[in-house]
Amino acid sequence: MSTLPNLRIDGARLWSELMETAAIGATQKGGLCRLTLTDLDAQVRAWFKARAEALGCTVTVDSMGAMFARRGGRADIPPIAMGSHLDTQPTGGKFDGVLGVLGALEALRTLVEAGYETFAPIEVVNWTNEEGARFQPSMVSSGVFAGAFDHDWASGRSDAAGITFAQALEAIGYRGEERCGVHPLSAFFELHIEQGPRLEAEDKTIGIVTGIQGIRWFETTIRGQEAHTGTTPMGLRKNALLGAARLVEEVEAIARSHAPSAVGTVGRLEVKPNSPNVIPGEVFFTVDLRHPEAAVLDEMQQAWTAAGYAVTAELGLEVEIAKILDQDPVRFDAECLACVRDAARAAGLPAREIVSGAGHDAGYVSRVAPSAMIFVPCRDGISHNEAEYASPEHCAAGAQVLLQSVLSYDRLLQERHQGG
Amino acid sequence: MSTLPNLRIDGARLWSELMETAAIGATQKGGLCRLTLTDLDAQVRAWFKARAEALGCTVTVDSMGAMFARRGGRADIPPIAMGSHLDTQPTGGKFDGVLGVLGALEALRTLVEAGYETFAPIEVVNWTNEEGARFQPSMVSSGVFAGAFDHDWASGRSDAAGITFAQALEAIGYRGEERCGVHPLSAFFELHIEQGPRLEAEDKTIGIVTGIQGIRWFETTIRGQEAHTGTTPMGLRKNALLGAARLVEEVEAIARSHAPSAVGTVGRLEVKPNSPNVIPGEVFFTVDLRHPEAAVLDEMQQAWTAAGYAVTAELGLEVEIAKILDQDPVRFDAECLACVRDAARAAGLPAREIVSGAGHDAGYVSRVAPSAMIFVPCRDGISHNEAEYASPEHCAAGAQVLLQSVLSYDRLLQERHQGG
Numbered sequence: 096m097s098t099l100p101n102l103r104i105d106g107a108r109l110w111s112e113l114m115e116t117a118a119i120g121a122t123q124k125g126g127l128c129r130l131t132l133t134d135l136d137a138q139v140r141a142w143f144k145a146r147a148e149a150l151g152c153t154v155t156v157d158s159m160g161a162m163f164a165r166r167g168g169r170a171d172i173p174p175i176a177m178g179s180h181l182d183t184q185p186t187g188g189k190f191d192g193v194l195g196v197l198g199a200l201e202a203l204r205t206l207v208e209a210g211y212e213t214f215a216p217i218e219v220v221n222w223t224n225e226e227g228a229r230f231q232p233s234m235v236s237s238g239v240f241a242g243a244f245d246h247d248w249a250s251g252r253s254d255a256a257g258i259t260f261a262q263a264l265e266a267i268g269y270r271g272e273e274r275c276g277v278h279p280l281s282a283f284f285e286l287h288i289e290q291g292p293r294l295e296a297e298d299k300t301i302g303i304v305t306g307i308q309g310i311r312w313f314e315t316t317i318r319g320q321e322a323h324t325g326t327t328p329m330g331l332r333k334n335a336l337l338g339a340a341r342l343v344e345e346v347e348a349i350a351r352s353h354a355p356s357a358v359g360t361v362g363r364l365e366v367k368p369n370s371p372n373v374i375p376g377e378v379f380f381t382v383d384l385r386h387p388e389a390a391v392l393d394e395m396q397q398a399w400t401a402a403g404y405a406v407t408a409e410l411g412l413e414v415e416i417a418k419i420l421d422q423d424p425v426r427f428d429a430e431c432l433a434c435v436r437d438a439a440r441a442a443g444l445p446a447r448e449i450v451s452g453a454g455h456d457a458g459y460v461s462r463v464a465p466s467a468m469i470f471v472p473c474r475d476g477i478s479h480n481e482a483e484y485a486s487p488e489h490c491a492a493g494a495q496v497l498l499q500s501v502l503s504y505d506r507l508l509q510e511r512h513q514g515g
Numbered sequence: 516m517s518t519l520p521n522l523r524i525d526g527a528r529l530w531s532e533l534m535e536t537a538a539i540g541a542t543q544k545g546g547l548c549r550l551t552l553t554d555l556d557a558q559v560r561a562w563f564k565a566r567a568e569a570l571g572c573t574v575t576v577d578s579m580g581a582m583f584a585r586r587g588g589r590a591d592i593p594p595i596a597m598g599s600h601l602d603t604q605p606t607g608g609k610f611d612g613v614l615g616v617l618g619a620l621e622a623l624r625t626l627v628e629a630g631y632e633t634f635a636p637i638e639v640v641n642w643t644n645e646e647g648a649r650f651q652p653s654m655v656s657s658g659v660f661a662g663a664f665d666h667d668w669a670s671g672r673s674d675a676a677g678i679t680f681a682q683a684l685e686a687i688g689y690r691g692e693e694r695c696g697v698h699p700l701s702a703f704f705e706l707h708i709e710q711g712p713r714l715e716a717e718d719k720t721i722g723i724v725t726g727i728q729g730i731r732w733f734e735t736t737i738r739g740q741e742a743h744t745g746t747t748p749m750g751l752r753k754n755a756l757l758g759a760a761r762l763v764e765e766v767e768a769i770a771r772s773h774a775p776s777a778v779g780t781v782g783r784l785e786v787k788p789n790s791p792n793v794i795p796g797e798v799f800f801t802v803d804l805r806h807p808e809a810a811v812l813d814e815m816q817q818a819w820t821a822a823g824y825a826v827t828a829e830l831g832l833e834v835e836i837a838k839i840l841d842q843d844p845v846r847f848d849a850e851c852l853a854c855v856r857d858a859a860r861a862a863g864l865p866a867r868e869i870v871s872g873a874g875h876d877a878g879y880v881s882r883v884a885p886s887a888m889i890f891v892p893c894r895d896g897i898s899h900n901e902a903e904y905a906s907p908e909h910c911a912a913g914a915q916v917l918l919q920s921v922l923s924y925d926r927l928l929q930e931r932h933q934g935g
Contacts, residue, residue: 185788186741186796228790291746310745312791321606323899324780324803325730326711326872329770336781340763347757350749360744361756362791364784368605370648371732371782371801372873373899376606381791383744452746453792479743479793 099441099502102205106491109201113490116142116181116197117189126481127189131182131224132160132263139181140269143221146200150207152219156271157278159236159249160223160264166203168216168505170512173279175213175501176464177202178220179287180456184228188483190288190473190490196221198286198494205498214509215281217501222456223269229254230263231363231381232312232420237456239275241463243422246275255365280464282431282504285457286497287468288485292476293449300492301439301446302470306427307458308356308387308450311396312420314379315342315403318413321368321376336366336375338412345402346382349395357386357395358452387450389423425458430507431467431500438499444492453478469496519861519922522625526911529621533910536562536601536617537609546901547609551602551644552580552683559601560689563641566620570627572639576691577698579656579669580643580684586623588636588925590932593699595633595921596884597622598640599707600876604648608903610893610910615706616641618914625918634929635701637921642876643684649674650683651783651801652732652840657876659695661883663842666695675785700884702851702924705877706917707888708905712896713869720912721859721866722890726847727878728776728807728870731816732840734799735762735823738833741788741796756786756795758832765822766802769815777806777815778872807844807870845878851887851924858919864912873898889916 119139120129129135140162144154147164154164165174179195199219206217222240227233230252238244250261264270289295294302319333343361350359364380382399386392400416407414439446449470451458457466471493474484539559540549549555560582564574567584574584585594599615619639626637642660647653650672658664670681684690707724709715714722739753763781770779784800802819806812820836827834859866869890871878877886891913894904 184790184793186793226790227792228788231791233792289746290743308745321900322897323710323873324778324782325728325805325874326709326896326898327778329767329774329778334767334780336763336784337767340760343756343760344764347749347754354749358744358747358749360754360792360794362744362786362793362795363789364756364786364795365789366782366784368648369783369785370604370646370899371651371803372647372653372780373604373606373782374780375782375784376900383791385745453743454745476746477742478746479790480741480796 100211102209104201104205104494104498109494110487112197122481124481127183127187128185129183130229132267136182137267150204156269157273157275158271159239159275160269161236162221164219166217168213170214172215173281174216174218175282175504176218176220176280177284179285180222180225182226184226184479186481190483190485191478192225194490195286198497201494202498213505215505225456230260234456237459241459243459283460283464283466284500285468286493288473289470290453290478294472299447300444301496302449303435303446304451304468304470305448306450307425308385309389309392309424310422310454311384313382314417314419316415317378319376322374324372324374332374333411334374335378338407338410339378339380341406349398353391359384387424422454422458425461427467428465431465434500434503435467435469437503438496442495469493520631522629524621524625524914524918529914530907532617542901544901547603547607548605549603550649552687556602557687570624576689577693577695578691579659579695580689581656582641584639586637588633590634592635593701594636594638595702595924596638596640596700597704599705600642600645602646604646604899606901610708610903610905611898612645614910618706618917621914622918633925635925645876650680654876654879657879661879663879703880703884703886704920705888706913708893709890710873710898714892719867720864721916722869723855723866724871724888724890725868726870727845728805729809729812729844730842730874731804733802734837734839736835737798739796742794744792744794752794753831754794755798758827758830759798759800761826769818773811779804809843842874842878845881847887848885851885854920854923855887855889857923858916862915889913
């Protein structure tokens with residue numbers, strides 16, 4: 096096996112592009128609000144497309160809006176892809192997802208400028224609606240891509256204003272012709288900020304992400320009876336919000352009773368009619384349960400649904416619970432991980448293995464292509480927050496490891512195809 | 516004292532107008548969504564103005580948007596007013612408030628058609644934003660009218676979209692020139708549905724409303740820290756929604772511990788950023804506490820604020836609690852009540868005295884003018900609900916008692932002025 100070329104990404108250029116795109120949806124507190132399939136999303140998509148085309152890439156869009164910027168290789172085989180997402184939370188940061196797309200773009204640009212021809216084609220991917228803030232569930236386009244979600248079901252999901260995913264896609268002009276899922280990949284690498292405190296605590300620059308904890312999301316609707324707050328005696332009430340409040344506490348208790356690895360959260364909650372002098376007749380909320388082991392997640396799910404039915408029955412309320420996301424714990428591909436490990440070592444960067452607490456597009460993609468992830472630290476482990484921050488040095492280190500991982504995997508493919 | 520004229524309101528005509536205006540903001544489930552100062556509110560205001568002017572009335576608007584349709588009397592004294600409100604809850608019914616304005620219009624029309632000239636001028640009033648659904652607090656224009664709220668404070672209150680009351684008033688063209696509060700009244704009578712089950716249970720047609728229980732509203736904002744649901748250990752969270760959930764339960768417990776008359780409710784609650792995979796960083800909610808005795812309300816308020824500070828401190832959260840409405844228990848005017856009692860007796864209608872659980876504009880107006888209220892039953896006591904219903908017979912009976920109460924009070928004023 097010959098030595099890999101000693102290509103270096105340009106960290107200053109990457110940082111400059113991170114700051115440039117951070118103007119699209121910038122918030123007053125220094126974060127980003129760039130919800131999926133909004134006009135701001137369309138702006139950053141157009142920026143990405145223009146940059147990729149300037150590098151000679153062909154950009155295609157699939158029927159879930161995922162974008163693939165392709166540079167050809169010497170062989171006619173499926174591409175090695177790298178990427179993440181450009182959408183953000185309503186009060187999100189400048190790095191979550193964005194680093195993975197812009198870092199990949201910088202890696203590709205480094206190849207172009209060096210005139211280095213890969214064996215496999217190389218693609219940079221921008222997955223649609225990773226965040227799941229506007230449309231639930233999250234990671235919906237990589238999920239459809241991997242066959243985890245039905246295409247039509249996902250297309251029909253509505254935001255809080257009743258606009259469907261398909262309508263929103265159409266409105267910004269990103270409903271592509273290629274059917275989501277038919278696009279074969281030789282491998283997928285995703286660079287991301289850790290969104291947790293461990294790399295920083297141990298002064299490691301690179302996280303070799305061996306897997307992702309399991310995630311389950313539930314949509315819950317509780318129905319009671321709207322009535323006047325002043326005239327309806329306490330004993331005659333069917334208060335949907337009282338039921339929801341008890342279940343917010345139950346979710347907290349279930350996570351704590353599966354310490355230390357379990358987490359459980361109600362992140363979104365909507366009250367109807369939401370008027371101070373009307374007893375709430377209906378409450379909708381989401382439940383997010385996570386654990387690295389599927390068997391423990393099963394226990395947590397059982398405890399949650401049992402609580403959901405018991406609490407509402409006791410209060411004379413009706414309840415509907417629907418599981419809308421079920422991502423089993425993920426183990427990433429051993430060969431891809433070896434490429435990441437080698438790349439970190441070659442770059443002389445301190446690294447450790449890590450399991451992701453957050454879900455990522457690579458988790459779904461790993462069902463249909465060998466995949467792995469690379470983490471870099473973020474300050475105080477803070478993410479999904481406008482204060483989210485990763486240093487220019489760490490961003491550059493991540494992009495460098497990403498580039499070398501891809502080149503390493505490309506060499507592997509070449510050797511395999513040539514019987515080397 | 517001479518006998519009052521035997522004038523009869525037209526129940527069929529009143530019902531027809533109730534159904535006609537119910538088309539403005541009609542919901543699929545048969546209710547009304549006619550939030551204050553919306554285009555729909557403007558439509559029903561224009562309808563009311565046109566009908567009143569067709570009866571020869573002069574319609575003026577004050578600086579809080581309250582409308583006064585005036586028919587002159589023989590004497591140059593402040594008018595006897597009757598009325599209520601034309602705005603509704605987001606999922607409101609066809610009778611709450613609307614009956615009080617349209618019943619008053621029908622009473623006035625009966626006077627006009629009979630050519631009966633009153634001693635005092637007569638006015639029909641439509642108070643702005645009684646419901647408090649879009650802008651809090653409720654009963655805001657009668658509150659400013661009575662000096663309970665500061666004019667500029669009330670004008671600056673914002674809806675969920677950040678639009679101020681003054682801007683909304685301007686937008687629909689109902690910011691009147693007369694300064695709210697300078698309009699003197701000789702008396703005020705308000706007809707309303709009971710919004711509770713007692714009249715129906717005892718088969719009484721008329722409630723002689725002797726007073727209103729005390730009401731206090733609080734706006735509460737809890738602040739924690741937004742963070743990723745997947746990567747933030749349970750022990751490191753500052754979950755604003757967990758604090759809010761415990762306080763929803765505390766409000767319930769406080770009301771139940773002051774049984775049987777106390778009620779307490781969280782009716783409106785908003786989560787930020789309201790995304791399934793973000794730990795809620797901020798929750799805003801309203802608290803509505805009511806009791807017929809001010810001393811008990813004091814105890815409830817103390818228990819609520821103590822719980823608010825204790826629960827949030829325990830969870831490492833910050834809290835702000837602001838009292839935005841404080842309506843002491845109301846005792847209506849003895850002479851006005853005597854007029855209502857006599858009117859019910861003269862009409863041969865079964866009646867009982869009753870204390871209102873709901874707040875009403877008449878509660879504030881009673882601070883600046885002798886006032887009373889008339890209740891009619893509503894089906895199953897249901898209100899603030901699209902299923903709210905009052906029968907044509909009960910609506911007509913209420914309007915008849917309203918008319919006779921006003922005539923009776925008019926006679927009283929005449930006798931007093933003439934030293935009779």
